[in-house]
Amino acid sequence: MAERGARRCCLGWDFSTQQVKVVAVDAELNVFYEDSVHFDRDLLEFGTQGGVHVHEDGLTVTSPVLMWVQALDTILERMKALDFDFSQVLALSGAGQQHGSVFWKTGASQVLTNLSPDLLLHKQLQACFSIKDSPVWMDSSTIAQCRQLEAAVGGAQALSSLTGSRAYERFTGNQIAKIYQQNPEAYSHTERISLVSSFAASLFLGSYSPIDYSDGSGMNLLQIQDKVWSQACLSACAPHLEEKLGSPVPSCSVVGAISSYYVQRYGFPPGCKVVAFTGDNPASLAGMRLEEGDIAVSLGTSDTLFLWLQEPMPALEGHIFCNPVDPQHYMALLCFKNGSLMREKIRDESASCSWSDFSEALRSTEMGNGGNLGFYFDIMEITPEIIGRHRFNAENLKVSAFPGDVEIRALIEGQFMAKRIHAEGLGYRVMPKTKILATGGASHNKDILQVLADVFGAPVYVIDTANSACVGSAYRAFHGLAAGTDLPFSEVVKLAPNPQLAATPSSGASQVYEALLPQYAKLEQRILAQTRGPPE
Numbered sequence: 001m002a003e004r005g006a007r008r009c010c011l012g013w014d015f016s017t018q019q020v021k022v023v024a025v026d027a028e029l030n031v032f033y034e035d036s037v038h039f040d041r042d043l044l045e046f047g048t049q050g051g052v053h054v055h056e057d058g059l060t061v062t063s064p065v066l067m068w069v070q071a072l073d074t075i076l077e078r079m080k081a082l083d084f085d086f087s088q089v090l091a092l093s094g095a096g097q098q099h100g101s102v103f104w105k106t107g108a109s110q111v112l113t114n115l116s117p118d119l120l121l122h123k124q125l126q127a128c129f130s131i132k133d134s135p136v137w138m139d140s141s142t143i144a145q146c147r148q149l150e151a152a153v154g155g156a157q158a159l160s161s162l163t164g165s166r167a168y169e170r171f172t173g174n175q176i177a178k179i180y181q182q183n184p185e186a187y188s189h190t191e192r193i194s195l196v197s198s199f200a201a202s203l204f205l206g207s208y209s210p211i212d213y214s215d216g217s218g219m220n221l222l223q224i225q226d227k228v229w230s231q232a233c234l235s236a237c238a239p240h241l242e243e244k245l246g247s248p249v250p251s252c253s254v255v256g257a258i259s260s261y262y263v264q265r266y267g268f269p270p271g272c273k274v275v276a277f278t279g280d281n282p283a284s285l286a287g288m289r290l291e292e293g294d295i296a297v298s299l300g301t302s303d304t305l306f307l308w309l310q311e312p313m314p315a316l317e318g319h320i321f322c323n324p325v326d327p328q329h330y331m332a333l334l335c336f337k338n339g340s341l342m343r344e345k346i347r348d349e350s351a352s353c354s355w356s357d358f359s360e361a362l363r364s365t366e367m368g369n370g371g372n373l374g375f376y377f378d379i380m381e382i383t384p385e386i387i388g389r390h391r392f393n394a395e396n397l398k399v400s401a402f403p404g405d406v407e408i409r410a411l412i413e414g415q416f417m418a419k420r421i422h423a424e425g426l427g428y429r430v431m432p433k434t435k436i437l438a439t440g441g442a443s444h445n446k447d448i449l450q451v452l453a454d455v456f457g458a459p460v461y462v463i464d465t466a467n468s469a470c471v472g473s474a475y476r477a478f479h480g481l482a483a484g485t486d487l488p489f490s491e492v493v494k495l496a497p498n499p500q501l502a503a504t505p506s507s508g509a510s511q512v513y514e515a516l517l518p519q520y521a522k523l524e525q526r527i528l529a530q531t532r533g534p535p536e
């Protein structure tokens with residue numbers, strides 16, 4: 001329920017895969033209001049599962065764009081019914097699921113700029129989209145377009161060096177190429193192409209919002225060093241693409257004032273600023289208040305690393321995006337598919353299904369595990385592309401099994417050594433001021449976090465990231481209020497609640513792992529060579 005009484009605030013929105021969420025954050029950076037509309041539960045008429053439609057080919061995955069519009073209507077109407085005081089909103093920003101795309105039909109801008117405050121948005125935008133089912137990040141139907149794009153720019157590494165990633169099926173440039181090739185009529189009747197983030201910003205702006213550098217880095221189209229569209233990539237994907245995308249802008253840009261539609265219908269102040277929306281992961285980096293040298297480790301079904309990079313080294317794995325809060329720097333995402341499901345399997349096999357026995361095994365085994373190293377990939381890993389379980393003793397000889405407690409430490413040390421090795425492969429460096437922010441299910445296990453601290457040689461803090469994309473968006477809205485003052489983002493958010501210290505490196509940890517990390521890297525390369533077969 002919204003508190004009564006004036007409370008100047010910023011709103012942070014998240015147009016994610018399964019829901020639209022909003023938080024209201026006051027000047028002391030306290031979250032005092034939140035609400036969400038869950039697509040499957042609250043908008044049954046669209047018939048989504050997990051917010052999407054998986055098509056019969058099993059590869060094409062889309063979401064109805066009007067579902068996103070209707071979800072926004074629903075939240076705003078609910079806030080209005082609860083007497084939320086919109087007049088106190090100084091600025092708003094938001095996030096969108098990355099890579100998804102919205103195709104605005106020719107003439108839609110006229111509708112967007114002339115919205116009637118007497119009607120809901122979705123009633124007025126019904127005919128504004130040339131593609132009604134937007135491709136989203138779970139789509140993997142564009143392998144042909146990925147190969148065409150890489151060939152056009154000189155290969156996978158060339159594309160990664162240019163745009164921060166090799167070609168990925170979900171990346172927007174490849175999705176646009178597919179639509180141009182398979183639905184040229186719709187493409188020719190498209191006057192603007194937005195990301196989900198800039199689409200959402202457009203709804204608040206009442207005109208087309210530009211794509212920000214950070215979310216634009218997830219398209220295989222933006223040159224991340226120069227922050228301009230790559231002409232080679234644009235022309236490889238579709239004709240007249242640059243005019244449909246508009247020019248990208250710094251993520252901290254104020255893209256305009258809120259549309260009069262919201263002033264008249266909901267009571268927003270006419271001067272309420274709209275700060276460029278960005279991708280959900282860049283917004284989460286802002287919400288976690290990651291700083292130079294920090295690393296965020298989300299320990300979930302798959303493990304995801306968020307890195308803050310000064311000098312990125314684009315590679316054939318992972319993704320490098322322009323940094324959402326510091327235009328001079330970058331961020332990177334690395335995904336490890338064998339995360340908690342692998343930890344649970346080894347717990348069941350070697351710790352009698354008990355986390356306390358699992359923890360006891362970690363406490364009773366030494367750092368470095370006597371030189372025993374393990375690689376545990378029961379499903380095909382993507383970082384790197386290995387499958388199966390591979391164990392090596394201190395003499396680097398393959399062994400078929402470890403004793404239970406050694407197996408448990410080998411799993412956890414291996415998972416974290418892999419993270420450090422691949423993060424450093426993208427240009428990440430542990431610094432004296434490095435903080436590791438841990439989140440996700442396994443971050444509740446202090447013994448697992450102790451190994452994380454030891455392997456990285458840095459303190460580990462735990463942080464609740466449930467609303468990180470929304471809260472990060474509200475923080476970015478506050479930062480937008482300081483636009484033009486050069487006030488750094490870290491200054492704007494210094495009042496935010498601090499993460500809690502959970503583990504610090506054991507004495508002697510750096511000696512142990514400085515010796516072990518190169519050995520782990522060598523063995524990983526050995527497994528890769530064996531599984532890929534001898535080089536041609």
Ligand SMILES: O=C(CO)[C@@H](O)[C@H](O)CF
Nearest residue numbers: 017097098099137280281
């Ligand atoms: O594809 C992804 C990042 O590259 C996902 O994390 C989406 O952003 C989820 F919405």
